[in-house]
Amino acid sequence: MAKVAVLGAGAMGSALTVPLTDGGNKVRLWFTEYDLRIWELVSRGKEHPRIGVKLPGNIELYRPEELANVLDGADYVIMAVSSRGVLPVSERIRDLVEGRNIPVIIVSKGIEVIDDRVLTMTEIVKEYAGTDITVYVSGPSLAVELARRKPTFVVYSSKHIDIARRIKDDFETDYYRIEISDDTLGAEIAAALKNIYAIAYGIVEGMSKRANEIFNNLKAAIIAKALKEMAGIVQACGGKRETVYGLSGIGDLYVTAMGGRNSMFGQLIGSGMSVQEALKEMERRGVGVVEGYRNADTLAKYIAGKGVKKEEARLFYAVYSILYENAPREHVIEALK
Amino acid sequence: MAKVAVLGAGAMGSALTVPLTDGGNKVRLWFTEYDLRIWELVSRGKEHPRIGVKLPGNIELYRPEELANVLDGADYVIMAVSSRGVLPVSERIRDLVEGRNIPVIIVSKGIEVIDDRVLTMTEIVKEYAGTDITVYVSGPSLAVELARRKPTFVVYSSKHIDIARRIKDDFETDYYRIEISDDTLGAEIAAALKNIYAIAYGIVEGMSKRANEIFNNLKAAIIAKALKEMAGIVQACGGKRETVYGLSGIGDLYVTAMGGRNSMFGQLIGSGMSVQEALKEMERRGVGVVEGYRNADTLAKYIAGKGVKKEEARLFYAVYSILYENAPREHVIEALK
Numbered sequence: 001m002a003k004v005a006v007l008g009a010g011a012m013g014s015a016l017t018v019p020l021t022d023g024g025n026k027v028r029l030w031f032t033e034y035d036l037r038i039w040e041l042v043s044r045g046k047e048h049p050r051i052g053v054k055l056p057g058n059i060e061l062y063r064p065e066e067l068a069n070v071l072d073g074a075d076y077v078i079m080a081v082s083s084r085g086v087l088p089v090s091e092r093i094r095d096l097v098e099g100r101n102i103p104v105i106i107v108s109k110g111i112e113v114i115d116d117r118v119l120t121m122t123e124i125v126k127e128y129a130g131t132d133i134t135v136y137v138s139g140p141s142l143a144v145e146l147a148r149r150k151p152t153f154v155v156y157s158s159k160h161i162d163i164a165r166r167i168k169d170d171f172e173t174d175y176y177r178i179e180i181s182d183d184t185l186g187a188e189i190a191a192a193l194k195n196i197y198a199i200a201y202g203i204v205e206g207m208s209k210r211a212n213e214i215f216n217n218l219k220a221a222i223i224a225k226a227l228k229e230m231a232g233i234v235q236a237c238g239g240k241r242e243t244v245y246g247l248s249g250i251g252d253l254y255v256t257a258m259g260g261r262n263s264m265f266g267q268l269i270g271s272g273m274s275v276q277e278a279l280k281e282m283e284r285r286g287v288g289v290v291e292g293y294r295n296a297d298t299l300a301k302y303i304a305g306k307g308v309k310k311e312e313a314r315l316f317y318a319v320y321s322i323l324y325e326n327a328p329r330e331h332v333i334e335a336l337k
Numbered sequence: 338m339a340k341v342a343v344l345g346a347g348a349m350g351s352a353l354t355v356p357l358t359d360g361g362n363k364v365r366l367w368f369t370e371y372d373l374r375i376w377e378l379v380s381r382g383k384e385h386p387r388i389g390v391k392l393p394g395n396i397e398l399y400r401p402e403e404l405a406n407v408l409d410g411a412d413y414v415i416m417a418v419s420s421r422g423v424l425p426v427s428e429r430i431r432d433l434v435e436g437r438n439i440p441v442i443i444v445s446k447g448i449e450v451i452d453d454r455v456l457t458m459t460e461i462v463k464e465y466a467g468t469d470i471t472v473y474v475s476g477p478s479l480a481v482e483l484a485r486r487k488p489t490f491v492v493y494s495s496k497h498i499d500i501a502r503r504i505k506d507d508f509e510t511d512y513y514r515i516e517i518s519d520d521t522l523g524a525e526i527a528a529a530l531k532n533i534y535a536i537a538y539g540i541v542e543g544m545s546k547r548a549n550e551i552f553n554n555l556k557a558a559i560i561a562k563a564l565k566e567m568a569g570i571v572q573a574c575g576g577k578r579e580t581v582y583g584l585s586g587i588g589d590l591y592v593t594a595m596g597g598r599n600s601m602f603g604q605l606i607g608s609g610m611s612v613q614e615a616l617k618e619m620e621r622r623g624v625g626v627v628e629g630y631r632n633a634d635t636l637a638k639y640i641a642g643k644g645v646k647k648e649e650a651r652l653f654y655a656v657y658s659i660l661y662e663n664a665p666r667e668h669v670i671e672a673l674k
Contacts, residue, residue: 140557150550151670153558177674213487216592220477221490224588231582245568245582251561255553333488337514 001025002170005074007067007089009035009042011050011143012107013080018147019176021056029055030062030070032081032089039063051147071096076103076167079125083110083291086121090128098130103163105156107137110291111192111298118302120188135164138187139179139247140255146176153177155248157184179247186239187248190230192299193316194249195292197226198256200319200332202263206270207329218333225315225336226253233313237306262292275323296320338362339507342411344404344426346372346379348387348480349444350417355484356513358393366392367399367407369418369426376400388484408433413440413504416462420447420628423458427465435467440500442493444474446528447628448635455639457525472501475524476516476584477592483513490514492585494521516584523576524585527567529636530653531586532629534563535593537656537669539600543607544666558673562652563590570650574643599629612660633657 002025006013009031020027031039038049043061047054062070071077071093081089086108097104108121119127122134139154146152156178158164168178181187201222208215227250231241234249243249257263264287268278275293282290300320303313310317318335321327339362343350346368357364368376375386380398384391399407408414408430418426423445434441445458456464459471476491483489493515495501505515518524538559545552567586568578580586594600601624605615612630619627637657640650647654655672658664 140554140561142554145551145554148550150552150554151558151673152554153561153673213485214482215487216595217477217479217482217487217489219595220588220591221488221584223591224477224490224582224584224586227582227587245561245564247558247561249561250564250587251557254557254560258553258556336488336490 002075003073004028004076004078005030005070006078006080007070007093008032008079008081008085008108009038010080010082012141013078014038014042014048014055015051015143015147016078016080016107017055017059018053018149019173020171021059022149022173023171023176025170027056027059028062028070028074029059030067031064032085033064034082034085036064048147051144053147067092068096071102074102076105079104079106079108079121081108083108083112083121086124087112087114087128090125094128094130101133102131103133103135103160103167104129104131105135105137105167109191110295111188111302113298118298118305120185122184122188133160133163134158134184135160135167136184136187138191138252140251142255142259149175151175151177153179153247153251155179155181155187155246157181157187157248159184181243181248183240183243185237186234186243189234189237189239190244190249191252192295193230193233194253194256195262196296196299196316196319197222197230197253198260198262199266199292199323200226200315201257202266203270203319203322203329203332205263206267208270209267210271221336222315222332223253223257229313229315233303233308233316236308236312237303261287261290265290265293269322269329293323296323339412340410341365341413341415342367342407343415343417344407344430345369345416345418345422345445346375347417347419349478350415351375351379351385351392352388352480352484353415353417353444354392354396355390355486356510357508358396359486359510360508360513362507364393364396365399365407365411366396367404368401369422370401371419371422373401385484388481390484404429405433408439411439413442413507416441416443416445416458418445420445420449420458423461424449424451424465427462431465431467438470439468440470440472440497440504441466441468442472442474442504447632448525448529448639450635455635455642457522459521459525470497470500471495471521472497472504473521473524475528475589477588479592479596486512488512488514490516490584490588492516492518492524492583494518494524494585496521518580518585520577520580522574523571523580526571526574526576527581527586528589529632530567530570531590531593532597532599533633533636533653533656534559534567534590535597535599536603536606536629536660537563537652538594539603540607540656540659540666540669542600543604545607546604547608555670559652559669560590560594562673566650566652570640570645570653573645573649574640598624598627602627602630606659606666630660633660
């Protein structure tokens with residue numbers, strides 16, 4: 001039985017408390033300043049508003065000011081705050097994890113620009129929390145389904161394979177299954193890229209609904225092209241193509257294209273809205289940040305820096321030009337030709 | 338402008354007359370004995386019953402007894418009869434194509450057992466039509482969408498790359514796009530295998546609907562596992578993994594999983610029917626042959642002969658055991674663990 005400190009009580013951090021508890025671990029959940037409205041409900045035994053379930057009764061809840069307490073004696077830390085929160089929280093836990101060999105397991109997604117450098121979540125944790133022992137979690141894992149104990153298959157990536165294996169032993173349940181990989185960078189890049197391609201998929205879906213036609217041939221071609229480009233980009237960045245062909249790539253792309261916010265945002269554009277109108281509509285629906293929109297610019301800089309040419313990522317740049325350069329939405333089709 | 342003889346007036350053969358005509362080719366369509374009910378409609382200018390459109394007005398229609406006439410002076414032959422029809426039709430055209438360098442373009446799918454040997458469509462044409470100049474067509478291409486000029490991206494595979502290129506030039510239109518590949522065998526094996534994995538996907542879909550729950554994490558894991566197994570099997574059979582990661586693999590799998598007969602058949606099983614009940618229900622719905630059911634046994638023999646071990650194709654064999662050995666439908670989930 002391991003003691004696990006989950007940092008961040010949003011959808012994924014909270015959902016993870018379910019399999020972790022079922023797996024026999026002792027789970028603590030830390031609420032950030034941004035989670036206080038969730039605290040009001042969860043601490044009174046009510047359903048978590050973002051995942052629609054009550055959290056396990058035997059987990060311990062910690063308030064924002066109790067960060068030191070939540071880490072005290074923990075075997076593992078799970079970083080589950082928003083991508084923008086990873087840097088400040090890493091700095092705050094530095095004294096508590098540095099030199100103490102506590103693995104930091106990262107479920108936060110995306111890449112961020114820090115002082116003109118583009119950094120992945122793992123790179124931020126390593127640098128700002130001062131630890132080298134990190135494990136990155138990826139794969140198709142909608143929090144709502146995991147919290148309801150639906151079968152979920154994920155990948156834990158780390159260069160410390162032995163530690164990843166130990167965590168797998170501690171965390172796995174019948175419905176929460178963990179694959180081990182050593183390609184952290186590939187998993188991180190794929191996780192960020194898939195949002196862009198899910199927007200492309202959504203644009204075609206929106207065009208299809210607007211025309212009241214089915215475009216399954218085209219959607220299949222989008223998926224195939226996305227996979228090809230993702231593999232090339234991940235490889236150019238120093239990751240493995242194989243990562244893209246597995247749960248961290250096609251698996252995550254599938255789940256995101258079928259029903260995530262990025263795909264929904266794409267659909268609005270495909271159905272005829274301008275990018276600004278689509279952003280407003282997303283805000284009106286209260287569904288939160290469109291990571292793909294926020295990250296496309298950063299990713300473009302990042303992959304250009306890795307030597308990826310525009311003709312090697314035509315679908316990526318088609319989405320980019322639709323999002324930022326007012327290009328017509330048909331560009332996603334042209335990019336396949 | 339090329340003269341193209343399309344053999345078989347089923348859904349795909351007929352749908353192809355649309356882009357071929359738009360591409361400026363002179364198209365002849367030959368009706369087999371099994372297509373005579375379609376002939377009654379199409380020859381009177383009515384909609385083709387399987388694709389819901391009228392065929393282009395300027396194509397020439399040929400009756401079953403006019404096989405020699407349809408081939409006379411043709412630049413290309415397109416083999417578009419049912420998989421079981423490929424052998425007899427190949428024998429019938431042997432005198433007309435042997436030694437005459439007319440490329441035979443094959444859109445028929447599947448593998449067949451002929452005198453205890455398992456043969457692909459291309460192998461049957463080569464042997465029984467006596468020609469080495471074949472081109473195999475694969476990729477996500479629902480006939481109904483192609484006939485309505487929806488964007489469709491396919492792969493033409495041949496060891497005669499120059500001939501495939503010439504055909505691409507002759508056949509491509511703005512909405513019908515052709516990629517060239519030299520991996521015919523990989524494309525054929527992938528096209529046959531994807532039906533089995535679409536059944537697996539359908540089973541999970543059926544379980545999900547029955548439980549009134551969403552299993553997107555699980556469906557994504559099925560797709561990722563299918564891709565991995567297909568790549569391994571294709572490679573073991575002498576094809577290229579890359580073929581599986583493109584239109585001929587993930588593209589075709591996507592379109593088949595989203596809405597083909599194999600997926601529908603899987604859904605019936607997933608929703609609680611026995612295999613026999615599901616087969617009867619498919620018959621009742623009049624949707625035609627479930628290729629994946631018919632081919633699973635043949636494929637199992639074929640891949641075992643190529644040295645694929647059961648543990649390298651666990652999801653494939655899970656479907657196999659559900660279809661033929663009365664295994665519980667949950668085996669498709671167990672196969673992922």
